Amino acid sequence: MSKTVPIYDPAKTFDENFDNGPYGYFADKNVYENKGEPKNTFLGLPIYEPFGIAAGPLPTSKHTTGAFRKGFDVVCYKTQRTTIAPCNAFPNVIPVDVEGSVTLEKASKGLTLRDEFNEDPRELTITNSFGNPSRGPEFWVDDVKKALEGQGKGQLLIVSVCGTIAEGQTQDEYFEDFAKAAKLAADVGVEVIELNLSCPNVANEGIICYTPAAVKSIVDKTRAVVGGKKIILKFGYFKPEQDEVLQEIMEYINEKVDAISLINTIPAAVRTKDGKQALPGEGRLVSGLCGAGIKWAGIDMVKRLDSLRKERGYTFEIIGVGGVMTPEDYKEYRKAGADCVQSATGAMWNPNLAVEIKASL
Numbered sequence: 001m002s003k004t005v006p007i008y009d010p011a012k013t014f015d016e017n018f019d020n021g022p023y024g025y026f027a028d029k030n031v032y033e034n035k036g037e038p039k040n041t042f043l044g045l046p047i048y049e050p051f052g053i054a055a056g057p058l059p060t061s062k063h064t065t066g067a068f069r070k071g072f073d074v075v076c077y078k079t080q081r082t083t084i085a086p087c088n089a090f091p092n093v094i095p096v097d098v099e100g101s102v103t104l105e106k107a108s109k110g111l112t113l114r115d116e117f118n119e120d121p122r123e124l125t126i127t128n129s130f131g132n133p134s135r136g137p138e139f140w141v142d143d144v145k146k147a148l149e150g151q152g153k154g155q156l157l158i159v160s161v162c163g164t165i166a167e168g169q170t171q172d173e174y175f176e177d178f179a180k181a182a183k184l185a186a187d188v189g190v191e192v193i194e195l196n197l198s199c200p201n202v203a204n205e206g207i208i209c210y211t212p213a214a215v216k217s218i219v220d221k222t223r224a225v226v227g228g229k230k231i232i233l234k235f236g237y238f239k240p241e242q243d244e245v246l247q248e249i250m251e252y253i254n255e256k257v258d259a260i261s262l263i264n265t266i267p268a269a270v271r272t273k274d275g276k277q278a279l280p281g282e283g284r285l286v287s288g289l290c291g292a293g294i295k296w297a298g299i300d301m302v303k304r305l306d307s308l309r310k311e312r313g314y315t316f317e318i319i320g321v322g323g324v325m326t327p328e329d330y331k332e333y334r335k336a337g338a339d340c341v342q343s344a345t346g347a348m349w350n351p352n353l354a355v356e357i358k359a360s361l
């Protein structure tokens with residue numbers, strides 16, 4: 001039996017994927033046609049099905065257009081910066097050995113590299129480590145314009161951005177850089193911008209979403225320059241003991257942002273069977289786990305934020321992400337309170353997932 005070729009092929013470098021992808025099913029030109037009028041809304045916009053691909057597997061307009069053509073209706077362009085940044089050393093996506101869920105306890109002990117990617121999506125847990133590479137606005141601003149042209153009726157392109165730490169810069173300037181990146185996207189006509197506040201693979205930048213002062217400052221600076229555009233914040237998993245921090249953040253940002261996307265990956269050390277660091281290079285012992293094993297964490301966060309918004313009358317929408325590998329996972333997230341659902345790992349290995357979800361409804 002031939003193996004599935006993921007749309008983003010982990011056997012190839014980031015640059016090969018960027019320049020020559022997407023691969024597999026996304027490479028063919030057949031288009032899935034949405035029928036009738038869009039019956040759903042997300043962020044007040046008409047959407048056929050509030051399901052799509054999270055920031056990551058789609059680094060160019062060729063990839064995002066491929067996703068729209070295959071029926072993914074809410075598609076995110078991979079995180080971009082205001083400057084050129086290299087990708088972490090190859091490999092960037094490797095399989096890990098996990099049975100069932102990656103509990104926080106399992107993650108804290110670290111995990112072991114698997115020999116091969118699991119063919120059964122319900123068992124597929126991977127780790128990814130790119131470091132938010134960017135070819136800089138000189139490339140992506142024009143490419144995002146092309147990506148916008150790939151949107152069909154009832155479909156939505158989101159562009160993910162982050163700030164970049166530079167030598168001699170103040171903390172405020174770093175936060176300001178998120179806003180600058182967002183404004184670049186807004187100025188070319190992007191209506192919905194996602195701020196990536198949760199990348200675990202950039203050692204010096206850290207995971208910002210757990211620091212209320214940083215989140216508040218980035219949100220204020222971004223709102224000041226993007227006007228009425230929609231802002232999404234991408235968060236990681238908040239442990240139950242971090243609930244107060246989460247509540248403080250939500251109280252402040254409720255009226256300033258339009259949606260929260262959760263979760264990003266769960267950070268964990270990954271080693272080879274003989275105990276060596278699995279991914280090459282400094283600061284790469286820990287990387288972000290994603291796929292089937294983290295679904296519990298995404299569902300848990302969606303439920304917690306949904307209860308909070310009901311309790312306090314908050315108006316933001318929720319994008320559920322993490323371990324969506326099958327139509328049942330999509331339904332589980334919707335039931336948990338997600339207004340929209342996205343997949344990264346599941347969509348990479350099953351690019352027919354949107355079509356399968358639509359057929360199952």
Ligand SMILES: Cc1cc2nc3c(=O)[nH]c(=O)nc-3n(C[C@H](O)[C@H](O)[C@H](O)COP(=O)(O)O)c2cc1C
Pocket residue numbers: 008054055056057078079093128130132160196234263264265289290291292294321322323324342343344345346
């Ligand atoms: C190949 C790959 C690249 C990713 N790159 C990004 C990124 O650039 N920005 C971001 O916010 N999240 C990134 N992520 C995280 C995903 O958006 C998502 O939050 C996470 O993988 C959990 O979803 P999943 O279980 O469906 O993979 C990436 C994930 C994968 C698999």
